[in-house]
Structures are given as C-alpha cells and as structure tokens.
Amino acid sequence: MMAAPIAELTFDVVTDASERVSRARCSGTWTVQGIAALEKAIDKKPWPKEGGVVIDAAKIAALDTSGAWLLYRTARDLREQGVAVTISGLRPEIEALVSLIGKGAGKSLLAKPEPHGMLEAIGRKTWKDALSVLDFVAFAGESFAILLRSIAQPRRIRWRAVLHNVQTAGFDALPITGLLSFLMGIVIAYQGADQLQRFGANIFVADLVGIAMLRELSPLLTAIIVAGRSGSAYTAQIGTMKVTEEIDALRTVGIVPQELLVLPKLLALTIVLPLLTVYTDVAGVLGGMIMARTQLGIGFEVFLDRLDEAIVMSTYLTGLCKAPVFATIIALVGCYRGLETAGSADSVGRQTTISVVQSIFLVIVTDALFSVVFNILDL
Numbered sequence: 001m002m003a004a005p006i007a008e009l010t011f012d013v014v015t016d017a018s019e020r021v022s023r024a025r026c027s028g029t030w031t032v033q034g035i036a037a038l039e040k041a042i043d044k045k046p047w048p049k050e051g052g053v054v055i056d057a058a059k060i061a062a063l064d065t066s067g068a069w070l071l072y073r074t075a076r077d078l079r080e081q082g083v084a085v086t087i088s089g090l091r092p093e094i095e096a097l098v099s100l101i102g103k104g105a106g107k108s109l110l111a112k113p114e115p116h117g118m119l120e121a122i123g124r125k126t127w128k129d130a131l132s133v134l135d136f137v138a139f140a141g142e143s144f145a146i147l148l149r150s151i152a153q154p155r156r157i158r159w160r161a162v163l164h165n166v167q168t169a170g171f172d173a174l175p176i177t178g179l180l181s182f183l184m185g186i187v188i189a190y191q192g193a194d195q196l197q198r199f200g201a202n203i204f205v206a207d208l209v210g211i212a213m214l215r216e217l218s219p220l221l222t223a224i225i226v227a228g229r230s231g232s233a234y235t236a237q238i239g240t241m242k243v244t245e246e247i248d249a250l251r252t253v254g255i256v257p258q259e260l261l262v263l264p265k266l267l268a269l270t271i272v273l274p275l276l277t278v279y280t281d282v283a284g285v286l287g288g289m290i291m292a293r294t295q296l297g298i299g300f301e302v303f304l305d306r307l308d309e310a311i312v313m314s315t316y317l318t319g320l321c322k323a324p325v326f327a328t329i330i331a332l333v334g335c336y337r338g339l340e341t342a343g344s345a346d347s348v349g350r351q352t353t354i355s356v357v358q359s360i361f362l363v364i365v366t367d368a369l370f371s372v373v374f375n376i377l378d379l
Contacts, residue, residue: 021052027059030067042074053078058089068097139258139336143266146258161264162271169230169265170272174279177225181218181280185287188212193295202296206306209288214311215319218280220367223326226273227359231334234265235355238338239348247339257339266331273327274320281319314379322370326363333359 024045030038047053055075063071075085090098116124150156192208238261241247247257285307292298337355341347 021054022048024053024055025059026055026057026071027061029061030063030070032064032066035066035070039070042070047078047081048083049081050083052084052086055085055087056089057087057094060091060094063094063097065097065101068094068101072098072101136332136336139339140332143258143262143332143335146256146263147266150259150263156259157267158260158264161260162267165265165268166272168233169226169269170276173226173229173272173276176229177222177276177280178283180225181213181221181283182287184217184221185209185213185284185289186291188217188284189288189291190295193292197296202292202298203302203306205288205292205296205298206303207310209285209292210307210311211315213284213288214281215315216367216371218284219277219319219322219326220363222273222276222280222323223330223363224360226269226276226327227330227334227363228356230269231330231359232352232356234331234334235338235341235352236348238335239341239351240345242339242341243344243348258335262331262335265335266328269327269331270324273330274323277320277323281316318370318374318379322367325366325370329362329366330359333362 028034055071057071060067071087075087078085087098189205189209192205193202196202196205196208238247238257241261250257250260289300289303292303293300334355337351337358341351
C-alpha cells in the first residue's frame with residue numbers, strides 16, 4: 001500500500017510582461033494528520049508584501065476541513081496585508097469546501113460567548129425554568145392519561161413490575177424509615193420533656209409526640225427519605241436507559257416509555273407511601289413512649305390512654321392523606337428527570353441530583369399548602 005503524499009507548499013517568483021507575480025504551488029494530502037507541520041512551514045515562508053500571489057492547488061491529492069481552513073486562512077491573511085491573491089486549479093469538490101469554510105469563517109466555534117448582563121441572565125434562567133415547568137406539566141398530564149387508560153383496561157398494567165417496585169420502594173425501605181422515625185419520636189419527647197417538667201405537665205408529652213408525628217413529621221419525613229432513596233433510583237435507572245438508547249428502542253418497537261417505566265413506579269409508590277406513613281407513625285410514637293417513660297416516668301398504659309384522648313381521627317387522616325400526593329410528586333419528578341437525561345453518564349448524575357432536590361422541595365412546598373388548606377378548613 002502506497003503512503004499518502006506529504007502536504008507541501010512551495011512558491012517562487014515569476015515575471016510577467018506587466019508585473020511581478022509570486023506563484024505558490026500546493027501538493028500532497030492536506031489533511032489533519034500533517035496539518036500542524038504544514039502550518040508551521042507556511043508561516044515561515046517569506047511571502048511578498050506587494051504585487052500578486054497565485055496559489056496553485058491543482059496538485060492537492062486530498063483535502064479535509066482542516067486543510068481547507070488552512071488554505072482559506074493563508075489567502076485571507078495575505079489579502080489583509082494588501083496582497084492580491086488568486087486561488088487556481090481547485091477541483092469542484094475542493095472549491096465547494098473552501099467556499100463553505102469562507103462563509104462560516106466569522107463564526108468561530110472556539111470563540112467565547114459574550115457575557116450576559118445580570119438582568120439578561122435572570123431573564124434567560126427564568127425563561128428556561130418556565131419551559132421546564134411546562135414540559136413537566138405536559139409529562140404529568142400524559143402520565144395521568146395513560147393511568148386512566150390503564151385503569152379502564154387493567155390488563156395493560158404490568159403487575160409484575162408494580163410488585164417489584166412495591167418491594168424495592170416499600171418493603172426494602174422499612175428499616176431506614178422505621179429507625180429514623182423512631183429516633184425522631186425520641187428527640188421530640190426528649191425536647192418536650194424538659195419544657196413540660198417546668199410546668200408539671202408531664203402527661204402532655206403524649207399530645208406533643210402524637211400530634212407532631214401523625215399530623216406532620218411522619219408523612220413528611222417518610223416522603224423525604226423515599227425521595228432520596230427511590231426517587232433518585234428512578235432517575236438513575238431511566239437516565240441510564242436513555243443514555244444507552246434503550247428508550248429509543250422501546251419507541252421503535254411501539255412501546256410507550258411512560259406505560260412501561262413510569263406507570264408501574266407511580267402505582268407502586270402511591271401504594272407503599274401511605275403504608276410506610278402508618279408504619280412510621282407507630283415507630284415515632286413508640287420512640288416517644290420509651291423516652292417518656294425514661295425521662296418523665298410515664299408508663300406505657302398512661303401514655304396510650306392520654307394519646308387516645310389527644311388524637312382524633314381527623315389528626316390521623318390529615319397526615320395520611322398527604323402520602324399519596326407526596327408519592328405522586330416523587331414518582332413523576334424522578335421519572336421525568338430520568339427522561340431528560342442526555343449525553344453521557346455525567347448527565348445521569350446531574351439529573352439524579354436535580355431529581356432529589358426538586359422532589360424534596362416540592363414535597364415541602366406541598367406540605368405547606370396542605371397546612372394552609374387545613375387551617376382554612378379548621379381541620
């Protein structure tokens with residue numbers, strides 16, 4: 001196999017009847033492999049400061065984008081110095097490439113973008129976030145439409161996938177949610193005991209632990225744990241499938257990604273989060289009972305009797321009804337961020353981080369809205 005000819009540019013001076021003309025003869029393969037050495041050779045040439053230069057490209061064997069750019073740049077630099085330059089002998093395909101390079105010469109890919117002003121940066125960020133919110137709303141609407149269609153046709157639901165997600169998001173989360181809720185009950189009882197002892201109101205520690213855990217802390221704490229545990233897993237799983245083009249493969253064979261990936265996770269999380277909330281309610285109250293007995297000398301029976309008087313059904317239900325809403329938010333945000341992944345594994349990590357932050361933020365905002373609504377309804 002013959003080696004490709006080396007890229008060269010030689011020039012000499014010829015004298016016409018009218019004026020002195022320098023002729024540069026190009027030959028060889030002007031490609032990226034030898035472009036660095038050729039560029040140095042061109043820069044060292046003693047180019048004329050006046051008269052004209054004819055660049056003869058008839059003997060160029062091959063030329064790629066880097067070679068075309070070097071040829072165009074050499075001619076441009078000479079013209080800027082006041083030298084009349086003519087390129088001759090170009091084959092049609094080479095001439096088209098050099099012409100294309102010339103049209104885009106003013107749009108350097110390496111040029112740094114101009115910095116935006118503060119107001120413009122705020123406007124761009126706001127507009128980008130608004131578009132992201134609209135995309136998420138559209139995704140949520142499409143997911144609910146698929147959910148309604150699946151409820152109307154239960155055979156379309158992939159129950160094995162639902163049960164698998166029930167196990168991973170629910171049963172496997174029992175140890176961590178139970179432990180943290182138990183410790184939270186201990187902390188609340190311990191902090192409350194110090195204040196209640198001063199007024200001789202030790203028994204009201206049951207009211208403090210029961211209302212705080214059942215109404216607010218258990219559903220909120222459980223949702224935050226699930227968002228960090230299961231929501232991030234949803235994003236990472238779907239994001240990895242997006243990077244490896246498995247999502248595109250599903251669409252190619254006619255499978256809707258929301259029906260296969262999003263719906264089972266949404267149904268599973270909606271089922272398990274209320275159950276986890278009940279479980280953490282019990283664990284939190286148990287931790288408060290143990291601390292009340294240790295710190296205040298209140299027995300378990302006395303604690304439970306007071307808890308029965310302090311807690312009404314509305315207190316329990318107001319905490320429990322938040323769980324399905326929190327589950328919907330966590331599942332949709334996690335899956336949406338997974339489908340927004342693009343590019344590489346770095347994007348998977350970035351979208352996973354955004355998923356956890358947005359899920360927790362929306363859960364806390366939603367909890368605050370619930371508090372406002374319950375206050376208006378006097379619940």
